[in-house]
Amino acid sequence: MPKIDLKFTKSVITKRPENSYKGNFGRILVIGGNANFGGAIIMSASAAVYAGAGLVTTATEPSNFTALHSRLPESMVVDYSDETYLKELIPTMNVLVIGPGLGTSAKSLQILNFVLGQVSAEQSLIIDGSAITLIAEHHLPFPTAPKLIFTPHQMEWQRLSQIAIADQTDDQNQAVLAQWRQHNPNITLVLKAHRTKVYLPDNSVWENTAGNPGMATGGSGDTLTGILAACVGQFQPADKAVLAGVYIHSDIADELTDDGNYVTLPQEIIPLLPKFMGRLASD
Ligand SMILES: NC(=O)C1=CN([C@@H]2O[C@H](COP(=O)(O)OP(=O)(O)OC[C@H]3O[C@@H](n4cnc5c(N)ncnc54)[C@H](OP(=O)(O)O)[C@@H]3O)[C@@H](O)[C@H]2O)[C@@H](O)CC1
Ligand SMILES: Nc1ncnc2c1ncn2[C@@H]1O[C@H](COP(=O)(O)OP(=O)(O)O)[C@@H](O)[C@H]1O
Ligand SMILES: [Mg+2]
DSSP: OOEEOHHHHHHHSOOOOSSOOGGGGOEEEEEOOOSSOHHHHHHHHHHHHHTTOSEEEEEEOGGGHHHHHHHOTTSEEEETTOHHHHHHHGGGOSEEEEOTTOOSSHHHHHHHHHHHHHOOTTOEEEEOHHHHHHHHHHTOOOOSSSEEEEOOOHHHHHHHHOOOGGGOOHHHHHHHHHHHTTTOSOEEEEEOSTTOEEEOTTSOEEEEOOOOGGGOSTTHHHHHHHHHHHHHHHSSSHHHHHHHHHHHHHHHHHHHHHTTOSSOOHHHHGGGHHHHHHHHHHO
């Protein structure tokens, strides 16, 4: 099984061309954060900005606007229930994230259904957290056109795939993915665990070599979604960008742990992203 390591990740993270502008580095829309889980979408949006996304917009519950503006002025905001505005905005995006802190209410379901109906072939959609749970609960069909990147933890994967956590072997996981790929061949699974595995559309399965239990803290996966969105927005091909994003998240956490930190908080990982990526691009 191929391993996701530092050498591989360095080969993906390239120096920026001199003659470039923000539009070259991904227009990202992150959607989530209900009135109770605003932190999740703030972490996702922050990770996207700090991992180099050119332009980030956050669609969330309006009660999160003030916190978002004060924590992350680089991001624009939009009410996640404003379908008229979102209908205009979504086609201008390269990468969308849906799910961190979205919740599972009727309103959350309405937002998810709307977004699933708007994404198109040239776009990548990262589906995480509550969005995975909602798709599983309501048997929502996957959109057939965009690139889909699912980022479940093991329980979310159980809900979505119907494979019990104890039975989540590569063979079982690949069998479910093979069925889904008959409808959309461009499905990637990032199955999060101590050693996260990434199942790519070409049927390869990659294993992360980094990560540690200091990462077992709320918001860790929310942060990963933003890093993945930024990587897909900036680096090609998208499959390699996903692998690199998984590694970057965990390697920064490993550095924090090596530095003596018992827990690796998302808020400490996020500000380390620009330097870490700069190092990868220059070595
Ligand atoms: N600050 C914020 O705003 C935050 C907001 N967040 C947002 O909250 C939403 C819900 O996401 P969620 O992951 O917290 O809850 P849920 O989907 O019910 O899964 C938990 C259930 O699964 C089980 N379980 C089994 N294996 C597991 C595993 N490997 N990893 C994890 N769980 C595992 C577990 O078992 P138990 O611990 O009970 O034994 C439990 O029964 C989502 O939108 C997310 O983005 C969070 O990110 C936190 C910070
Ligand atoms: N023991 C561990 N070792 C390595 N990585 C871990 C460990 N526990 C959690 N993680 C990582 O932390 C993240 C947890 O994601 P998730 O459960 O979705 O968190 P949240 O929804 O709270 O943001 C994943 O990237 C996972 O790989
Ligand atoms: Mg999560």
